[in-house]
Amino acid sequence: MLSTRNPCNAQTTGVNLGALGYMGLGLKGLAGLVALAGLMGCGAIDRSKPGVSLAVPGSSVSNSAQSSDLTDEQRGEETIAQAAETSTDAAIAPVTVAPVTVTPVTVATGLEHPWGMAWLPDGSLLITERPGRVQWLKPGPQNGQGNPPATLKTIPGVPPLLAAGQGGLMDIALHPNFEQKPWVYFTYSDGSTEANRTKVARAKFDGEKLTDWQEIFANADAKRGTQHFGARLAWLLDDTLLVSLGDGGNPPVSFDGDLIRKQAQNLGTHFGKVLRLNADGSVPTDNPFVGQAGAKPEIWSYGHRNIQGLAVDSATGTVWATEHGSQGGDEFNRLSPGSNYGWPEVSFSKEYGSGQAISPQTSKPGLVDPLLEWTPALAPSGLTVYRDGQIPSWQGNLFAGGLRAQQVRRITVDGSGRAADVETFAFDQRVRDVRQGPDGLLYVLTDDANGKLIRLEPKLGSP
Numbered sequence: 507m508l509s510t511r512n513p514c515n516a517q518t519t520g521v522n523l524g525a526l527g528y529m530g531l532g533l534k535g536l537a538g539l540v541a542l543a544g545l546m547g548c549g550a551i552d553r554s555k556p557g558v559s560l561a562v563p564g565s566s567v568s569n570s571a572q573s574s575d576l577t578d579e580q581r582g583e584e585t586i587a588q589a590a591e592t593s594t595d596a597a598i599a600p601v602t603v604a605p606v607t608v609t610p611v612t613v614a615t616g617l618e619h620p621w622g623m624a625w626l627p628d629g630s631l632l633i634t635e636r637p638g639r640v641q642w643l644k645p646g647p648q649n650g651q652g653n654p655p656a657t658l659k660t661i662p663g664v665p666p667l668l669a670a671g672q673g674g675l676m677d678i679a680l681h682p683n684f685e686q687k688p689w690v691y692f693t694y695s696d697g698s699t700e701a702n703r704t705k706v707a708r709a710k711f712d713g714e715k716l717t718d719w720q721e722i723f724a725n726a727d728a729k730r731g732t733q734h735f736g737a738r739l740a741w742l743l744d745d746t747l748l749v750s751l752g753d754g755g756n757p758p759v760s761f762d763g764d765l766i767r768k769q770a771q772n773l774g775t776h777f778g779k780v781l782r783l784n785a786d787g788s789v790p791t792d793n794p795f796v797g798q799a800g801a802k803p804e805i806w807s808y809g810h811r812n813i814q815g816l817a818v819d820s821a822t823g824t825v826w827a828t829e830h831g832s833q834g835g836d837e838f839n840r841l842s843p844g845s846n847y848g849w850p851e852v853s854f855s856k857e858y859g860s861g862q863a864i865s866p867q868t869s870k871p872g873l874v875d876p877l878l879e880w881t882p883a884l885a886p887s888g889l890t891v892y893r894d895g896q897i898p899s900w901q902g903n904l905f906a907g908g909l910r911a912q913q914v915r916r917i918t919v920d921g922s923g924r925a926a927d928v929e930t931f932a933f934d935q936r937v938r939d940v941r942q943g944p945d946g947l948l949y950v951l952t953d954d955a956n957g958k959l960i961r962l963e964p965k966l967g968s969p
């Protein structure tokens with residue numbers, strides 16, 4: 507029943523569901539250029555409304571004392587995040603920035619902590635909700651009445667899982683040849699709060715329900731607590747699947763008698779790694795640590811804390827990731843197989859509570875430095891590379907969502923590999939995911955009990 511439509515037809519995906527759900531977008535210029543806040547509400551410009559971010563590079567925000575029962579993603583969210591990237595000012599290359607005025611259009615509301623999304627060939631959209639549901643969003647009829655309501659339908663077939671803390675049903679991705687191999691892939695947490703694992707499963711979607719649910723990967727080791735599961739999915743151009751796994755949690759969570767976060771440097775476990783799997787869950791024979799004694803053969807890169815933004819450039823195959831730091835020290839990295847990204851040997855992160863540096867060093871030979879470092883925390887989740895969309899000036903740019911910051915950041919990378927964080931779009935809820943839709947527009951999922959799907963539409967006349 508699934509067919510392919512013209513992917514450039516903006517009418518095939520998403521429709522408005524009522525009024526704008528939030529008040530605006532902030533635009534930040536590059537390297538000290540504080541852009542005017544472009545704020546659009548139903549086409550009107552109003553710079554007085556809340557939600558506009560006029561971020562001043564170099565400004566700082568002090569974090570207030572933080573309750574220990576909050577997750578690290580949630581800590582500090584009572585502060586208004588400002589853009590104060592500290593590591594890139596000297597390295598910012600002159601990049602031509604062409605701010606594009608975009609209008610946020612709320613496509614759907616009522617999503618319970620949505621986590622990931624994947625478009626079916628017919629332009630409808632599958633959305634995961636962390637408590638353990640898959641919602642199928644179908645545009646309303648194009649009946650000329652304007653903004654017909656979309657419909658959300660819960661798709662049965664997800665088995666019981668551990669929905670607690672940061673865990674639950676997380677990412678979703680279609681097989682890259684979905685029309686021939688109609689598998690839908692998921693990440694999720696399973697087990698109990700005392701012993702749980704990040705898993706990957708695939709299932710078939712027959713247009714009504716999920717069938718043939720198959721667990722194709724499980725972390726070899728269980729951990730306790732409900733933090734740091736990962737768990738993004740991204741397909742490489744060779745149709746192998748990358749999966750990010752978190753380091754297992756903050757202190758005092760332990761493993762083998764030591765802090766579990768140290769497992770990010772241990773090739774003998776899956777914690778704090780990016781894995782590469784074949785579509786059936788088997789291990790590609792050319793993975794970097796295949797045959798190395800004591801190393802898990804699924805490992806593709808390591809030294810990660812908790813990657814929740816993972817994207818493969820469809821034009822170049824380059825792999826990009828954003829990962830959470832601890833009280834700052836969030837990172838944007840370019841990933842390559844076999845590389846060590848340093849956590850927790852090198853980091854800009856600080857311990858929750860004491861504020862002590864987690865490592866005295868932020869860089870060491872042999873460990874890959876981040877291209878960007880965010881302090882205060884963006885709490886990054888969701889990442890996409892914009893290609894061949896409706897806004898040509900965004901070609902090849904990256905868009906990173908942020909939970910704590912409640913933002914999407916536009917990132918450019920120049921020909922010498924230097925990255926710059928050039929523009930900020932502010933929202934009124936935590937941003938869990940950002941993706942490019944088949945209509946060539948950006949879509950944003952917000953992490954809330956009443957979460958939203960928001961589409962960013964270019965204003966007429968924008969470049």
Ligand SMILES: [Ca+2]
Pocket residue numbers: 809837847848849852853874875876
């Ligand atoms: Ca790092």
